[in-house]
Amino acid sequence: MIRSIRRVAVVGGGIGGAAVAALLQQAGFDARVYEQAASFVPVGAGIHLSPNLVKVLDRIGAGEAVRIKGCRPGAFTNRDAATGEILFDLPLGDASLQAFNAPFLTLTRGDLLGAILDCVNPDSIEYGKRLSGVKRHSEQVDLHFADGSEAQADLVIGADGLRSKTREFLAGFEAPHYSGQVAFRGSYPTALLGGERMEDLTKWWATSTFALTYYLDAARDVFYFAAMTPQPSWPTDASFVPGDKSEMLEIFAGFHPAVQRALRTAPPECIKKWALFERPSTFVWGDPRVILLGDACHPMRPFMSQGAAMALEDAAVLVRCLSESRSCEAAFDAYVATRSERLLHVHEVSSQNTFMRMPCDPTWVFAYDPTRMPIQTGPIVTS
Ligand SMILES: Cc1cc2nc3c(=O)[nH]c(=O)nc-3n(C[C@H](O)[C@H](O)[C@H](O)COP(=O)(O)OP(=O)(O)OC[C@H]3O[C@@H](n4cnc5c(N)ncnc54)[C@H](O)[C@@H]3O)c2cc1C
Numbered sequence: 001m002i003r004s005i006r007r008v009a010v011v012g013g014g015i016g017g018a019a020v021a022a023l024l025q026q027a028g029f030d031a032r033v034y035e036q037a038a039s040f041v042p043v044g045a046g047i048h049l050s051p052n053l054v055k056v057l058d059r060i061g062a063g064e065a066v067r068i069k070g071c072r073p074g075a076f077t078n079r080d081a082a083t084g085e086i087l088f089d090l091p092l093g094d095a096s097l098q099a100f101n102a103p104f105l106t107l108t109r110g111d112l113l114g115a116i117l118d119c120v121n122p123d124s125i126e127y128g129k130r131l132s133g134v135k136r137h138s139e140q141v142d143l144h145f146a147d148g149s150e151a152q153a154d155l156v157i158g159a160d161g162l163r164s165k166t167r168e169f170l171a172g173f174e175a176p177h178y179s180g181q182v183a184f185r186g187s188y189p190t191a192l193l194g195g196e197r198m199e200d201l202t203k204w205w206a207t208s209t210f211a212l213t214y215y216l217d218a219a220r221d222v223f224y225f226a227a228m229t230p231q232p233s234w235p236t237d238a239s240f241v242p243g244d245k246s247e248m249l250e251i252f253a254g255f256h257p258a259v260q261r262a263l264r265t266a267p268p269e270c271i272k273k274w275a276l277f278e279r280p281s282t283f284v285w286g287d288p289r290v291i292l293l294g295d296a297c298h299p300m301r302p303f304m305s306q307g308a309a310m311a312l313e314d315a316a317v318l319v320r321c322l323s324e325s326r327s328c329e330a331a332f333d334a335y336v337a338t339r340s341e342r343l344l345h346v347h348e349v350s351s352q353n354t355f356m357r358m359p360c361d362p363t364w365v366f367a368y369d370p371t372r373m374p375i376q377t378g379p380i381v382t383s
Pocket residue numbers: 011012013014015016017034035036037046047048049129130131132159160161162163164165183226274276293294295296302305306307308309310311
């Protein structure tokens with residue numbers, strides 16, 4: 001461990017921030033989380049927990065909670081959106097344990113974040129702390145918050161997401177790019193489907209549109225859909241707006257009857273339309289005293305469902321680098337060297353939206369274990 005680093009300030013108590021705080025505390029660091037939200041509110045959208053992500057949860061101690069709550073799909077089925085023809089069927093369930101050394105799960109983001117936060121010392125999380133400024137001294141960093149308060153730390157980790165203030169401090173303000181895609185998302189009781197059986201996890205592929213359908217809980221009592229489509233502009237600052245059900249049904253009218261039934265069944269009030277944002281693959285890593293992870297560093301299109309997985313992989317690797325290095329500089333270089341190539345690859349494949357559309361071997365994504373793989377100290381790969 002680096003002797004000059006004891007107090008670590010984590011900006012953002014989302015998925016990546018909570019995970020890095022839990023891992024830092026377990027490694028003996030005095031980590032505190034500063035989160036802008038007034039409190040933790042579990043929100044309901046769905047998320048895939050791929051095996052590479054679950055390995056980090058196991059290291060944190062959150063693995064059992066998500067295994068109890070989450071749905072464990074028997075397969076990840078990729079189908080042609082119109083005909084329903086199977087394009088690629090990836091066996092999961094026990095096959096995921098054998099092939100990737102961990103299960104594949106689906107559940108709500110709120111349940112995922114709640115499970116991680118349960119592994120963070122509750123006295124170390126400060127809500128209502130919106131970072132407004134950062135001032136670096138030679139051996140200390142000052143943090144300023146919108147409520148007028150301040151904090152000091154030896155090291156700052158910026159895990160404050162897509163519109164990161166920490167990133168702005170490091171690289172100047174640059175708004176994230178609207179990707180030209182929106183997603184209609186919603187969840188509702190499976191019982192509303194009237195006994196019609198939907199597969200555990202299906203991606204329905206058309207040319208420029210696609211839909212994901214899956215369950216959010218172990219009992220398969222809650223059903224979820226995300227239906228993505230191009231939209232030329234996003235004329236609001238809000239991340240999402242209420243979704244118009246008739247607009248959604250019209251856009252996806254050519255999809256297989258099973259998808260149309262699932263969308264038609266959605267109660268109008270559950271449908272939200274989300275804008276999808278991204279930044280180019282020029283990642284901002286920070287420097288040895290102010291380090292970025294997750295969406296603050298490398299936001300990507302959600303088409304591989306790997307954004308949260310990459311934030312958790314970052315957290316695991318960064319804490320290993322901080323624990324095993326002799327200086328902040330060495331830890332920072334090792335973190336960037338170890339993460340760059342993989343993140344560039346995942347960012348690129350996510351943008352292309354091709355992952356698992358055709359038969360492929362997804363071992364490179366799912367079998368990866370950031371808690372064990374070698375830490376690199378070699379030259380840094382840049383985009
Ligand atoms: C439609 C969609 C579907 C997705 N599906 C998946 C999926 O299935 N699987 C997957 O792995 N990923 C998925 N993702 C991506 C994933 O949600 C993100 O990549 C992930 O949440 C990034 O985690 P993070 O901790 O970096 O940021 P966030 O989860 O955004 O957390 C950032 C935190 O920082 C806080 N914050 C922000 N600014 C400040 C400030 N100034 N001061 C203090 N706190 C601040 C925020 O309140 C928030 O709590 C999806 C994304 C989208 C849009």
